[in-house]
Amino acid sequence: MLWLTLDKCSRVPMIRQVYGQIRRRILNGELPAGTRLPSSRELSERLGVSRNVILEAYDLLYAEGFTESRTGSGTYIAPGSVYPEAPPPQAPEPSHISTETEHAAGVIDFKSGTPDLRLFPARTWLSMLKRVYARPSEEVLAYGQPEGRMELREAICRHVVERRGVCCHPDQVIITSGTTQAIGIVCALLLRKQREAVLEDPITLDIQHIVRGHGGVILPVPVDGSGIITERLPQGPSPAFVFVTPSHQFPLGGTLPIQRRIDLLHYADAKGAFIVEDDYDSEFRFDGPPISSLHGLCPERVIYIGTFSKTFCPSIRTGYLVLPKELIAPARTLKWQSDLHNDTASQLALAEFITRGHYLRHISKMKKLYRQRRLATVNALTDAFGEGVCILGSETGLHLSARFQKISFTKKRLARIESQGARVYPVSHHNIVQGQHRDTLVMGYGNLDPDIIRQGIGLLKDALG
Incomplete structure (x- = not known):
């Protein structure tokens, strides 16, 4: 019998709780391949939740490749889904360390x-800025730290832990001026001793230019309708990193299933390489809840990149890195050398916007x-x-x-x-x-x-x- 414990007082949605607990047991091998899951009606009655909660959790497991459906028989655990090294989800702890137009x-x-900027929440954003500028001037107008304001890093950390399954602490978050700078920092960090970088093919030209601009040698790996084809990963020299867009591959649009995610992690571990996860378009998943990040499976091996350009607006020029601990200090130095830090007022306003729930409401509306x-x-x-x-x-x-x-x-x-x-x-x-x-x-x-x-x-x- 499948036993799950749900916390109805938790900020984590019921769908994510059901999905997360079943996912954890699959990865740990507690639910081996071929195990039949209870019907959605049976499990919803047992847990005292809506059947839709179970259906959406099951849909999410199926979308990631954890389960398979057998006509007239039910839902079963898919083979190749065991990865016991994946850490359990953790809540963020308090820190201890200080264009072109539509009709051009x-x-x-x-x-x-x-994105459609006609629906930008201008009044709400203006009210956040007014709140920020009501603070003492030295708090808003003085120089800041290169890693960004702690208020924003804590808000981002809470968001990605709860919504994206990322495993991180606010001290691991570096605020950047968008994805381009984030990738540039990663290349500057990693393309020193090793010059090779594995990229999905095709992948946006911007990333190709950034990697080559830092002296990188691109090792292309083809993609199909399910993302990067892990069987085609290069077996020669160890790359510095593998760059992937597992939530929504650009440009072909595939979502990387759990079996390939695990293959990718094993490859990176064997090669001593990092995986760079650009969580492109993850918030706008139309058929069910957003799929969990790759980072949540192996936070010490995966560098996570996020941005507000598509979910909020491009001109805010705000993105972020979630880094393994050994890369935090050199990344802060590179950010300082690049542009010192992002605009303080925008950071504080965005932190307020997220913390007060406006960001999730805006995402829901735009979705x-x-x-x-x-x-x-x-x-x-x-x-x-x-x-x-x-x-x-x-x-x-x-x-x-x-x-x-x-x-x-x-x-x-x-x-x-x-x-x-x-x-x-x-x-x-x-x-x-x-x-x-x-x-x-x-x-x-x-x-x-x-x-x-x-x-x-x-x-x-x-x-x-």
Whole structure:
């Protein structure tokens, strides 16, 4: 019998409690492969919770690859899910240490990663700033510490522990001016003795440029619909790190299942390498709760990167690193050498915004909006192209990928599409190894209304003939 203990007074949602306890037992081997889980009705009655709580927890376990469904038989533990080294979740402790527009030039732009800033909570944000500037001036206007304000680091720590399954202490958090700086700091830290870095292929050009700019040698590993193909990890020289986007691979959109996550951790451990986890688009998972981070499985081996650019707004220029303890001091030095520290007032206002619950409410509101736009994009593509298009990675985030039959997106074809009034982006622009994915587009929908999405895809269809 499956025994679970739920704390109804905890800040951790019931879904996360059920999911987390079952996940822990699977990783520890207490629930071996082939074990049948109780039905959702049976477990909900036993625990005294809504059946929807159990269904969503089961959906999350299934989405991560921990379970498999057998028609007419139930839900069973999937093979390859044992990783007893994963630490239990922990609550953060108190610290002891001190653009382009939507219709640029009249073109409907399917640029990825662009949030809808028309719904930015300006009044609430202004009230947070007013509260900050009501503080003594020396607290807000003086120089700060390179790692960032403790108030914000504590707020981020609470958020990622409760929402993302990260295992960390506020002292491990370094505030950065976005993901770009965070990756730059990681490269400066790790690409010293070892020059090789394993990257997903394809992956955003920005990351390729940053790694090469720090003298790194890129070892590309192909991805499929489930993220990085761990069987293709290089077996030669030990890399300094492996960079992955396990929650929503960019640009193809896959979510890395637990079996590949475990393979990746074993690889990193054998090679003495770090894993750099860019938790890209994780908050906007449309089919169930957000999937837990890779960091929670092995915090001493994984460097976690997060940002507020898509969940809040890009111009706030705030991201963060969660680092293993031995990297904290050198990372603080690199941040100090780069730009001393982020703007203090924005840090304090963001800390207030998170702590008072405004951030989660904003995410919830935007998630509903983006879910509608995701559906509009999927339906418009299906209506326009039918079986001639295969949609990838639509479960999460502000973009999806669309693979077209017998179409290659050459420069000439892209120019013709734009001349018709729609701007689209081929996945092949992000290739490391050239010649792949010429038939696939990455399509962002975050800042496009559904009627504009439908109009833009209609223009795409007309241009493709």
